[in-house]
Amino acid sequence: MTQPSSLISTEQLASMLGDPHLRIYDCTTYNEPVPPGSDVPYRAVPGDKTFEAGHIPGADFLDLQGEFSDAAAQQFFMMPGIAQLEAAFGRHGIDASKTIVLYSIGTMMWATRFWWMLRSLGVEAKVLDGGFDKWKAEGRPVEQGAPKGYPPSTFKAAPRAGLFVDKSVVLAKRDDPSTVIVNALGPQFHRGLEPSRYGRPGRVPGSRNVPAATLVNPADKTLTTLADAEAKFHAQGITRDKHVICYCGGGISATIDLFLLTALGYDKLTLYDASMGEWAKDTSLPIETD
Structure with a gap:
């Protein structure tokens, strides 16, 4: 069994930095504890502060709860409507013509969540194996500061039923x-x-x-x-x-x-x-x- 086609290694990503078609995104969210008896199980906090402290060069940041979830839902992180997602992904320069690499800090699950969302919309992305933790542990280049973003694009969903x-x-x-x-x-x-x-x-x-x-x-x-x-x-x-x-x-x-x-x-x-x-x-x- 070989490496999944949707998984990318730190070595592979490092060799691609600077490619004009490459789009890299930090997807990190933190679930912070809440007081006992709270109506919510945790507080969803975007990882923008840890992004500013260090990220893969050229990366943008995706706020799962803030931009890519249904704000009217009773639960966090619920999949929103197609129009909201097309607008949000387009703002961040994502479309099917790009090589999309997703990563997160601490756990890969935030990146795989975005991977599944994009897959449900007919767009394939890659997930960085080991995320930012492995990238940083290997001494690879790191940038600091707020996200500069990518030029906006037109994101057109081709939804897959049943995901x-x-x-x-x-x-x-x-x-x-x-x-x-x-x-x-x-x-x-x-x-x-x-x-x-x-x-x-x-x-x-x-x-x-x-x-x-x-x-x-x-x-x-x-x-x-x-x-x-x-x-x-x-x-x-x-x-x-x-x-x-x-x-x-x-x-x-x-x-x-x-x-x-x-x-x-x-x-x-x-x-x-x-x-x-x-x-x-x-x-x-x-x-x-x-």
């Missing part, structure tokens, strides 16, 4: 033998052994557990090998003939599972966008614990 689903689809599919529902949260949350910041502890009944954290190498924050990922998915009964619905807490870390499933050739994939941020709070929906 995002809501709770009604998850509820209808949870007993469907042709579908497997995958929880990307840690095992303690999947099993309901610890309190959940999203509401009721536990999982969507019948869902399998492939934690996103187990698909990443902790030493350098790169993705695990395709062989290891496939073994982990197979161990949970996730095979290519199944329709796979992934979820997590807020529709972010599950995109690491989706990224690797895509790289492995799975093609019936979707994301439950609202994830446990919605499911755990809605007492009309069933929940399961060990």
